[in-house]
Amino acid sequence: MSDAQAFDYDLFVIGGGSGGVRAARIAAGEGKAKVALAEEYRLGGTCVIRGCVPKKLMVFASAFPGQIEDAAAYGWQASVGSFDWTAFRGKLDAELDRLEAAYRSGQTVAGVTLYAARATLTGPHSVRLSTGEEFTAKHILIAVGGRPMVPDLPGAELGLTSNEMFLLDQLPESILVVGGGYIACEFACILHGLGVKVTQAYRGRQILRGFDLETTGYVQRAMVERGIDLRLESDLAKLEKAEGGIRVTDTNGGTATYGAVLFATGRVPNSQGLGLEELGVKLGVKGEIIVDDYSQTSVPSIFAVGDVTDRVNLTPVAIREGHAFADTVFKGHPRTADHSLIPAAVFAQPELGTVGLSEEEAAARGAIEIYSTSFRPMQTLFAGRDDRAFFKLVVCASTRKVLGCHIVAPSAGELIQLVAIAIRMGATKEDFDRTMAVHPTIAEELVTMRNPVRTVGTA
Structure with missing residues (x-):
């Protein structure tokens, strides 16, 4: 009996977040598999609906008071009024609706069958929806993400x-x-x-x-x-x-x-109530689904990607894991998601961008040199603000490779994405030194720090 006859679907994805929709789209569109996806809330998951995207739009909104004050310092007739949350919230909701529609369209075009329902596992190859429908699948992918953790205290x-x-x-x-x-x-x-x-x-x-x-x-x-x-x-x-x-x-x-x-x-994996324990799927102490390098669980037909596995809880990581799963299982190209040297940003004010090892991590592995500088950026200095930028390189004393880069500055997230490419390629401190500076920019500090501020760790 063929797989098509034996199972309703080649792949059933539980969870419509970043990892789930990527895996479903690649498996159905490029892998030519028959795929279904069940999502009980909205497509897009934490990142698009209640995380990265709306948060970043709020970051943009929150930065305008400082920008307007700077504009006045530069000679513009400008002043800060009151913030209209209702107006912003309306546009935010409309944008999230647009993004969800785009996600839904991408699944439909790829040929994925969507179910607006909660799905639980009833066997290694079977799922039941909250609508009462039941389906079988050769492979099941769990991509249900995580949820905020609330402390256990009165009130x-x-x-x-x-x-x-x-x-x-x-x-x-x-x-x-x-x-x-x-x-x-x-x-x-x-x-x-x-x-x-x-x-x-x-x-x-x-x-x-x-x-x-x-x-x-x-x-x-x-x-x-x-x-x-x-x-x-x-x-x-x-x-x-x-x-x-x-x-x-x-x-x-x-x-x-x-x-x-x-x-x-903090956040915890959203693995409860799926029927995993009954099937013998191994979970960690926080409820994370234990998987191997290919995102396969202890039950061979069941896989998991994204925050529910608690490996590296970032949207681009979930996407890479979902894509690698689809390539491996449905396209005949076995590969894993590389969890090393992942750049990250904290969209605070000021912004922080980071990739590679911290000073503390690198020093525990061997002798390192630290190059760093702190200064007042030209733009806000002219406006009379006391903001400071900070750039730091962690360099292996023996190989001269740049092991880590840490930036506190405007657009640090944008900067660290570019630095991450160089560090991924194995750039040395001398490679940075040979790179011509772009002047005047804050980023030129990356290639003008000539002397280490300290050497730490042991060879």
Whole structure:
């Protein structure tokens, strides 16, 4: 009996986020497979609907007050008015509708059958939809992503998560952002730029744990100088409804009332309730689906990509994993997604871009040289602002290869994408030195740092 006769579909994808839609489109369009995809909410997943895309549009919106103030310093007759959240929210919703329609069209053109329903597994080759329909598939791909984690404390249900931030009817006058990761820092800066009084509480000693410590120190200082009330080594004990908002009690017994509380305390894989445990699919301690290099689970017919596997939780990574899966299984080109040297950006104000090893990671592996510089960029210096940019290269002392680059500057995300290409190709410090500078730019600092500021680590 042929596969077409044995199964309803060659591939059934559960989850319509970045990884799932890429895998479905490649398998159906280029791999010529019969493919179905089930999504219970909206196509596009966290990134398009409730993450990267709407957040970046909010970043753009929040930056205009500073830009208008700079324009006035440059001689323009300009002043900052009030922010109309309702008008912005309407355009944001329309843009997300447009993007979802584009995702849906891409699936339809490729020949993917879409189901607007929740899907669960009933066997290694079978799924059941919330509509009651049941289907069989030779291969099943789980791409259901992750969800915000809410701390277990009294009154936690009063708080918001990143999912709800794009659905607010109006902005609060004040907010407590709980967390110190990139989501917390980005929303703290966004809301501050939109005119909200922002307090950020984090139980650690420095925000952005896992990034280069010296680099995140620049971001932290800049956030405080811009007016964000950052409270480190601070944790919450309980939340209560109060007149004017939510009363928060911290673990030291202090209390304060805020218009809203945003929990940005991490994310967890969205693997519960899919029927995985019953089928013997191995899960990790956080609920992540354990997969091999080819995204295959402990059940051979079931695969998983994206945040639900908790490998590297970034949209481009999920896309690469989904594409590699489709190439391997349906196009006869076995390949894996490379999880090394992944560039990343934190869209705080100021912006941070990073690729490769931090100073701490590199020093633990051997002797390294650190090249760095900090300066006031020309554009904001002329406007009278005290903003500082920071550039840092981590260089192997023996091979001279650039192991990491860390940037705090306007458009750092754009810059780090280009630097990542050079580092991926194995560029040495001397390759950077031989590159002619573009003057006057902030990026020229990448090729003009001649002398190391320190040498650390052991050979």
